[in-house]
Every structure is written in C-alpha cells, then in structure tokens.
Amino acid sequence: MLKTDKLTKKFKDTLAVDNVSLELRKGESVGLLGPNGAGKSTAIAMISTLLKPSSGDVRIHGKSVLKDPGDMRRVLGVVPQKIALYEELSAYENLKFFGRLYGLSGKKLEQRIGYVLDLVGLSDRKKELVKHYSGGMQRRVNLAAAMMHEPEVLIMDEPTVGIDPQSRNHLLETIRRLNHEEGMTVLYTSHYMEEVEKLCDRVYIMDRGKVIAEGTKEELKAILSDQETVWIEFDQSYPELFKKLSEIEGVQHADVEERSLKLMIPKGMRLLASLFHEAERHGAQVTNVHVQTPTLEDVFLRLTGRTLRD
C-alpha cells in the first residue's frame, strides 16, 4: 500500500538518502535498521511528506504524494524521533489538542483520548504535566499523540531511544499488539537489533543512505548461513592471546571485549583445537565457549564491517 521509488535526498554535500526503494504491505510490520546518520529520519521525513525528495517518489495506494500529500497524511500516524509535545500542558491536554486538529470533538474526542491513554497505560496519570513525566512516559504520550486520528499506518522513528527497559518493553508490547491484533501497518525505525528482531516481519538495513540488504529475518540471516559466531570467555584479559586468535587463518571478523572475544568463522572450520592450544600456551583459562546462530547484528557486521553502534 505504501511504496518509495528510488527516493533520494541530497543536503548540500551529503547524500543523506540514496536511491531507497521500500515497500509496506497492509498489516505488515517492517523494520528500518541502521546506525546513526544512516538516513533513516530523512527517509521518514520524505515518506511522511514533511520533506521534499531531491528525486524519486513516494506512493500511497498507487498515488504519488508529491503533488497531493493529503492522502498520505490522512492514512499516516507519525511518531517523531524527538518528543513533539507541549510540555507545559498535561498529557490529556496534548491529546485533546491533537485530536481537535483532526476535527474530533465532544464525546468522540473524549472516547478516543480514553482509548489511546489506555493503550499506552497512562490513564491514571493523564492530568500530570508532560514535563513532569519520566522520559519513558513522554515517549508513550509521543506515540499516543500519533494515534489520535486512527491511522492505518504507523511510522515510528526510534521511539525507544533513551528510555528505561520497563517503558521500552511496554512500548514494544503496545506496538506488537497494534500490529497483531488491530492489523495496523507498522514501519519501525531503530538501531537496536533486538527490537527489530522481536517486532518486525521484514527488515530493511540502511547504511550511509543506502539500503544494503532487505528481506525477512530468516532471509537476512541466510546471508550468514555459511557462518558461525563463536563467543569465548576467559578468566581475565589476555590482549596478546586475543590478538593471536583474531589472526588465526580463516577468522573473518573478530570483536574483542574486556575478557571475551567474538570470532566469526566459516561453518565447519575447526577452531576449538587451536583455541585451546593457544590458551594453554598463554596460561589462560577458558571459562565459557558458546557457538551462536547469527543475529541481525552479525548480518550488519558482515555487510559493513562495522557494528551498529559504531
């Protein structure tokens, strides 16, 4: 139902979004994954008609939004990355205003406010001023405000940055429910792998303005089907040993941490023998070895040579 076609945005000398083609089907939950500065927010601004593309197009139900953004705006609920609320007002007052913008009034307005407050679990604190809320609660109102006009498609730009785990779980659960139980179409942007893995049917991975991979979680992980990740923990730090292990022939990538090491190796490579041999030689004690199935994080690492949080 929603499609972007070679969407491109150029700011003076940065190519923020480069030839991005996405598609959202009805009822789907799609993740847009990418590190800081990948161009996620810029892409979303263009999709939601707030920013004109340098080239390319955005279509809703087959109609371009460039000439008439009205159709898109009616369908879309946008949860911005920054909290966009009147913080000197209460949650209730904020929602009332955003509802009125869409022509809601009277009983219908009150009902809708009640519904979205329930949805984000803030009914009993609706009279408090937004500025007195915790970061997590503000995020929840930020979502609620985008839900006032019963949108068909919900676009969220990193709705969970900087909030406590409890609020985060609540928010993720809310989104999952909206998608599963109410059939809402969701585009979810994040640089947290776990969230996207948990929430989304399909994923686009963006880096430096480009979509570098797309598909269902399984399809993406299949990229790594010929790989394994071995995670080794030691009793203490052994920089020299870690360096040595990283340089073993066949190791494709190494991620060194304080007392542990993550090595990406081809499936079937016989690493363990040399691992224990080297550890013995350095007098190091291996406390834990774990062979992992690949995560999206590993996919990103493989595709870009960097971790998402770099």
Add this chain to the structure above:
Amino acid sequence: MKAVFLLQWRRFYRQPLLVLAMFVLTIIFVSVSAAGGEEEPVFVPVYTESLKQEQVLEWVERLNAEKQFAFKWMQPSEARSYVAEGDVPQAVELMEADYRLLVGREDPARLALDSMLRRVYSEELRLEDAAQEVPEIRELMDSALSDPALQLSAASLQGKGEADKLQLLFGMTLFFVIYTIMFSLVRIVDEKRTGTWNRMILSPVRKWQMYLGHLSFSFLIGFSQIALIFLLFRYAFGFEMGDRFWLLLAIAACYTFSIVALGLMIISLIAKPQQLSAVIPIVATGMAMVGGAFWPIELVTNEILLTVSKVLPITYGLEALTSVAVYGNGLQSVMMPLAMLLGFGGICMAIAIRLLEWRSVS
C-alpha cells in the same frame, strides 16, 4: 485555526508569568516615575543689592511662574549664610539687567537653573526693548496668552504635569507590550524546533490557519494588555485621558497589529530561538528609545534618529495616543498615524508571508 488559537490560551493559563511580568513592569515603571515627577521644586534663595522691592517682587514672580524652582526673596546676609552653611548649593543675586549665581557647592541642577535664568532674563529684556517702541506690548501679550489662537498651547499650558504623566504611561505601555507580543510569537519558532509544528502540518489544518491561530492569540494578548493598563490607570489611578477612550483603544489595536506583523517578519528572518531572544530586546528597546517611549520625541534632535523614527510604529502610536488623550483631538486628526501603523503592519506581513512560504518549499 480555532484549535490552535485556543491552545495558546491554554498554554498561557499554564505559563502566564512572562506576560504578567510585562504587565506588572509597566505598572511599576509608570507609577514610580509618575510619582517621581511630582517632586517639590528645588528651593533657591534670591537677594539683591541694587533693585527696589517692587522690581524684585516682579522678578521673583516671573521666575516662579516657570515652576521649575522655588525662588524666595531674602536679605543678602541671610542668603549668604544659607549658601555658606551648605543648606543650599547656590543663591541668585538679581541685578538691573543681569543676575549672578552665588555658588557654595557643586549641584547637578545648576545647569538647568542657569539656563532658565538666562532665558527668562533675555525674554524680559527683549520685551523691555520692544516696549520702548510699542508701549502697549505687554497688554497685547497678556491678552494673546489668555485667548490663544491655537488650542494646542492652551491645553498644554493648563495641564503640563498631566501631559507628562500620560506620555510616560503611553511610552511604557507601548514599550512593554512589544515583549509580550514578540515572545508569544516566538512560540511558532519553538513549535518548529520541538516538532509539534510538524504534527500540525500532518493534520488537515492548513498552514495559514496555524499562523492565523498564533497571530490572533498574539494580537489579543497584546491588545488586552494595553487595554487593561489604560483602564487601570484611568479608573484606579485617576489619569485624565480625554473623553474619547474608544479612540485610544482603536489606536492600541492598530499599534498591536503593526507589532504583531513586525514580530512575524522578524521570526521569518531569524529562525533560531537563541538569536531571537537577543534580537527582540534590541528591537524593542531601540524602537522605544528612538520612537519617544522613554522621553518625548521633541528632545531628539539628531537628524538621522528623527528620520529613523519616521518609520517606527511606536512613534505613530505615541503620536496618535497623545493627540487624542492630551490635546483632545478626534479621529480626523489621527487618521495619518493610524494609516502609517496599518501600512507598516501590512508591509511587514507581506514580507513575512513571502519569506515563510519560500522557506517551506525548499
């Protein structure tokens, strides 16, 4: 638009401090300065070594007519001891066609005293010269003064203190309301920064309705501030403002419109909140100084400043208010300043709209 307008009142209700501060500051400044203006005139001893009693009395009466100082005739020895003991900074010795200051210590008022004495003396001497040729000149002068050709001089002669107080009230009111209006318009910039503006853009509400909601709030809050202050000073403090109060309100409305438009133009030029909070006080204070809100515009002699004042709304606002409240003029006589205010507002608005549209396209 209604939703946007009503929201601003809600926000005002939650955060009224800034506007109330401007309101209270106006009242404090006006009442403190107006009270200061009613101080007793400074006492100045007068003595003579050469003049006759009736001549001295005539001079003292003439000098006291100026109301600036209180001159009192006394014996030379008494006057000298006043000065010698430091009770007064100076005394005046009157002579036939001249005067002398007996100075005890430095005094900031001396310059004013000296220039006033010089003026009264030279006027009097000129009159005496003229009387040599036309003996009845004094009678002519007196009858001319009691039956003036111009209403203006009559009004300003009888109520000089009142006029000063009104000038002060109008100046301060028009000055402080600039802050109220402009800071309420800064909310537009803030909304663009926090993202609530984008939320509105995504809603069915049109952009012009969003602006209109903000502008009408800023207009109303500014106008209410002026109207309330005028009402307060008229009824609670007993300021005499003439019988055309409705016309004063009409002028206030035109002035408010021009400042709202100016504010919109400024925020269309400067988009950063921090820069705005520096620019607004500069604009407000600069306009008020040059436009005559802090002191009568008649005191400004610099050509450049006078020319600049001709394009400032505050100049015309003050001119129109003074004309109606002090000189009792009607709508006819303030048409020109009102037209200037509306024209100024219209131009600013046009520029602002062009700039704002232009920016939203890029």
